[in-house]
Amino acid sequence: MDESLIDAEQYPRADIDVYLVRNTRHKVKCLQNDYKDIMKDIEIRLHELHAAERERKAHSDSRNVAEQKPNKSLLPFATIDLVSPESPAKHATHVSLVVLRHSREMRLTLEPKKWAGKGLLGCSIVPIQR
Numbered sequence: 720m721d722e723s724l725i726d727a728e729q730y731p732r733a734d735i736d737v738y739l740v741r742n743t744r745h746k747v748k749c750l751q752n753d754y755k756d757i758m759k760d761i762e763i764r765l766h767e768l769h770a771a772e773r774e775r776k777a778h779s780d781s782r783n784v785a786e787q788k789p790n791k792s793l794l795p796f797a798t799i800d801l802v803s804p805e806s807p808a809k810h811a812t813h814v815s816l817v818v819l820r821h822s823r824e825m826r827l828t829l830e831p832k833k834w835a836g837k838g839l840l841g842c843s844i845v846p847i848q849r
Contacts, residue, residue, distance in 0.1 A: 724740060757846050760846070761797070772815060795847055796847055797845060797847060798845050801842060801843040803836050805836075806836055806840065807830055807831060808829060808840045808841045809841060815827075815828050816829055
């Protein structure tokens, strides 16, 4: 990605397609910037989620968590469009989430961990475009 596109005599290198390499580098940089923006948004939303959960626990009584109403002030920032069979996302056992599954709100917990498939979660998370 950082290799020079010109030779020692300051001419474009003949062994590569300079136009294609420049366009590809540009696309990669754009995708990296998009990724950073999405990760910042996820971080902010996770902080908000944890703060809301701490506040909920501080004000909670002995009611069951499933009986409590989710915080409606939290806005969705991503959708999960694929959950792999036998993945950590399928079994959801650690991080608390409120998800809409088949138009029904559900509270899940998700623990990232190694499993037989790709990644640590076993699901595809897609940001919501606003």
